[in-house]
Amino acid sequence: MTGTPPQKGDSTIPPANPDIHIMIVEDERIVALHLRQQLTRLGYGRVTVYSAGAKALEAILSDTPDLILMDIHIDGDIDGIETAAGIPPYMHVPVIYLSAYSEDQTLERAKLTHPYGYLIKPFSERELHATIQMALQRRKVEFALKRSEERLYLAMKAANMTCWEIDIKTRQIETADPIGIIHPDGDAASLSADLDKFLERVAPEDQRSVKCAFETAIKKGDFFDVIFRAKEGGSSVSWFRAQGKTFEGTPQNPRRIIGVVQDITDQRVAGDRLRQATTVYETSQDGILILDQELRITSANRSYANITGIPIEEALGHRPHVISRETFPLSFYREMFKSLESRKHWHREIDTLNADGEQITLMAQIIAVDSDDGDVSHYVAIISDRTAIRRAEEELQYLAHYDGLTGLPNRLLAIDRLGRAIERASDRGTTLACMFIDIDNFKNINDTLGHGAGDQLLVVVSRRLKALINSTDTVARLGGDEFLITAEDIKNEHAAAAMAARLLKGLQIPASIASRDISVTASIGISLFPDTALGAQDMVRQADTAMYAAKNGGRNGFAFYKSAMTEDASHFMTRSLELRRGLENGELVLFYQPQYCRQSGKMSGVEALIRWNHPTEGLLGPGEIIPVAEQSGLINEIGQWVVEEACAQAMRWRDEGHKCVRVAVNVSVRQLRSDDFVDVVRTALALTEIPPQSLELEITESMIQDDARIISRLHDLRKLGVSLAIDDFGTGFSCLGSIKSLPIERIKIDQSFVRGIPEDRDNTALTEAIIALGRKLGMAVTVEGVEEQAQLEFLQQRDCTDFQGYYFCRPVPAAQIFNLPAINVKTS
Known part of the structure; x- marks a missing residue:
């Protein structure tokens, strides 16, 4: 769960009242502590925390909070929904549910308790604050309305009046409060009231006029006002006044009579009613x-x-x-x-x-x-x-159509304005441009400087975009770091390109964020009306597609939508669905490429390389797998499968009697950033019972550049006993000062440095320098990409540890790996 404190001077969310008492019901101590810290930063002065529903209910009775943040899935005899249901209704305590789930069954159960909000974890601190403020405002308004209704009820009760509603079809009577003529016992539950029984209680001398009034009202829909006597025991007489009107029905509400009935029996009752009404009059x-x-x-x-x-x-x-x-x-x-x-x-x-x-x-x-x-x-x-x-209604309306952080129109309002702009352009015969803008590498800013700095940057970007467009144009924030600009009266594609270039240049001006000067770039996708699209949704979709083309083109640029982009996007969507199906159906396999010891010539390890047995296209390499997995979000699932399968294969080789070899597995940056990756490795080692040092995880240099979270995770992995290697060493601008402090045991020289040696003097010098560096740091050095005899003879005279490359063997299935021969050793 992440949170962002309100920014100074931000008027979109009202400030917290320090006297507000907020109760947290959360059984995960760390989550509850983090939530409490968020609330404290937001200015809420009283925050209490309970981990069980029963304890929370006891506390509510003794120290009633102003609002409850309720986790649905809590340990104990009752969960969060049951706890909320146990709060006495008269206390009117707003409940906001917190949950990482939104299944239909949970939502249906939650709705029965009439919550004031439902936040899906993770949520931002700003979203939490806005939800609390809206809940408190809603409670305040509803309480005022309830008091107003109570005052009206008391006023009618003081006048000895009741509202009634008669269903003409069923002739059933519903009343707001029992009154003698309808419920003689004074108890609405003691007798089923209907129109016929009501008419029977009218005194015989008045029945004709009363029935006539009702029949006229039913037939003509006229307003009726009739005074009559009711049957009473003995000589006492009760007088009543009935008023009402017939209203035509709907499927939800049948044709009915709505009105009031008033007991007007005597002056003493009238006097009491007048005194009560006077009290209401003075105190209302x-x-x-x-x-x-x-x-x-x-x-x-x-x-x-x-x-x-x-x-x-x-x-x-x-x-x-x-x-x-x-x-x-x-x-x-x-x-x-x-x-x-x-x-x-x-x-x-x-x-x-x-x-x-x-x-x-x-x-x-x-x-x-x-x-x-x-x-x-x-x-x-x-x-x-x-x-x-x-x-309150206007504020809710604003929140429904405007972004709370930047004050820009949100997606809903942006689409509406784009649709209206299309109508104007169609009437005038002009061109309209839709620009989809995405900030490049925005996630890095959030990860390194924090979400507060990210929010500041979004505000800066929104202000610059507004300053760079015409007054007739619209800029909106669609969410995250995505913005949309509707530019009207664009002359042609060249004018749209000039505008996009102006936007890119304006965004690159450094801005002071978190005491740092930050310069951002963006990728812009452009669709045009009527050249490429005819509707608002089509324009946004096409501009979004073009934006991804701009990103793939190197970022910090713009691209116009072309029909081929949709075909590429469709191909990617199809491929991602096929890949998910392939993972589920067991179509993915691992091939293995051997690594040979320089001194002995024997196989010292293998590198696991993924392949895809596509049902129609045959065996596909990682180029058809990894990019799709990265973009579709499947990389973590596939990466977990690779770790588990590599460990399982090492176990199978051991059980077949082969010697224990080191199995190297490539790890993506998304895997390392995943909170459960260390547990994935730990579980795979435990299930297969292979020695931890038999598993080597390969990472690239770019993963460890100033990323404290990844560096910490590397230390956690090393504690498990697995080996860590830097793949493609020398291609990622490594900071040598940080590498020496990392738990790295091996560096792998990228094949781009091996290509051309020994004739290529630059590559020869770089390769020798990296080998020397690795050995000085006490690391093993594996040379990748060996494809020629001359390269091998050169490297055999250098102090590297292992070789790997097509010269020895291409990647092969697991069954063939131990059938490969050793290589000839030629060292001086």
Whole structure:
């Protein structure tokens, strides 16, 4: 798991509140410690860690956190999902799951607990911080909404009212709260409520009017408002008021009646209801207004003043701030009065300014209140402040369309803008260029200077790209170190090439990153509309393909898309699929090339070389395997197979009675950077029980240039007892000072130095110097690429250790290796 602290001055992610209490539930101690350090760097002041679900639940009850980071796969009787399910709902503690897996079954289980986030490991520190901030903001907004709903519920309960919904087809009644006429026992669970039973409870003298109101509402969809008596034991009478309207149905929601039922039994109940409503009125965070028939304020609570900034005494006698005459056009007021007249209710979300001139978003509702004779006596207005919710929605909208690090449009918005640019270019008959930009060797910067420095560099690159394009063009970050530029009104291919050259030149200007001056290069792929593509997705795909062609051409350059590139990419895709199938079907084999001791002429070791028994093309060499494996990501799997097969073959030779020989295996840089490579070697040695010194791992010089992780891994391998060799020595600009401190036992001279000796005086001198260097450092020296008698006779007079090359033998199957003869020794 990696993380990046927010950069100074970066406003895309809100700063952490040090008072926020975050609980980590993670059973891997190192992961939990790393996560805790990340949170501390981000500014979270209180972080607690628990390794088991049961302990976490106990702690939640005694010291409730503001947010929980929950690992799904934790040891113990309950996993992370079960732990989250055990949190009491009333506590409203947000849970963000952390997992390296995203299987459908796990996701379905996790969804049942309604998490606030789901982070797939590994994730960046910035992503963690943004997810936490969004979860905390969501909790804050949801809590405010819940309180608002509770206040509305209390207001209706204070008025002895309940909402009801009647499914016209099934005639079932659902209510928000039990009320006597629907549930006589006062318990919604004690009796199944339906419309027919409800009508039976209406007093006989009122049944006709009630049934008529419902039938009219069902047939015509009209609003109904009916007052009636309910059957009661003895002489007591209960009065109710039912209101509602029929709404047309959908497949998800059938045709139904929605309305309210109110118990209006007596003045004492009304008095209690009024006192409760007054309490809600005074304590509500929503602004509540009483308006006269002209919509002028006769009473206002304190929340209205807090929301609008208008003192109560100044508001009285005037229309509410949100519907004042000078605020909106005449059509606004026509619609409002029409709604109040026909439905006796009006609501709308309004963007306006408060008394201090600050932008606010309000939800305004106005409800008409009738007198006993049916005329409107006054209105009630409820003003809810939705500013925080609107800002949260806008921030989520921003995060959905813009990159959080650079502020550039993300892939989604970039594709949309490219599509619109294509439409404009099509209408105007102009040319459009799409440029796919990838920073060269960006991973090295992350690995050597850290992800923080990498993020700084991406910000610098984004600013430079914006400065180098026209105002009508768009630059976007697609992810990682990939950028996309949409350049409109490009005259021709030459103009696009000039622009690409200008971008490359601008990016090469050194930038100060992590106290170092860093100069970057990039590879650019270009597609043109309408020359090569007609749609946005096609343009991006073609530009991406051309970018890889630019990289293969040596980087720091650009390439225009050609149809042949797609054919090459298709060939690579086909070849990579075939190679994976070949690995799974056992089509890969190892051949072995012998190495001979200079002094004895006997075979001293073999080098394992991979071959592919292709089902239709026959035996293929490493040139058809390694490049595809590197680009497709199969190199680690194939490399593991080579190590295991080489060790297994050494075991088979031993079991057949042959002498123990050294088996050399080439290792890629990706294998060495893999965290489990040492375990792969350890396991292969343990399963085959061959001596560790029988296995020699060959690495190239370029792998060990200032890479602390690889150097550390070499020491770990040497501790296993295996031999380490530098392959192609002399071709990678080695630092001799670092080589002498590495656990290297052998250097192999590349065949490019052997070619032409002894006639080639330069190669002769270099070969002699490398042999002398190796022997002085106490290393064995193997000379590769011996193909001629003159080369052999020259080397036999030098102090090298072994020979290898086509002069002696080409790579052969394992069964033939011990049938090869020794060579003649001629040493002075």
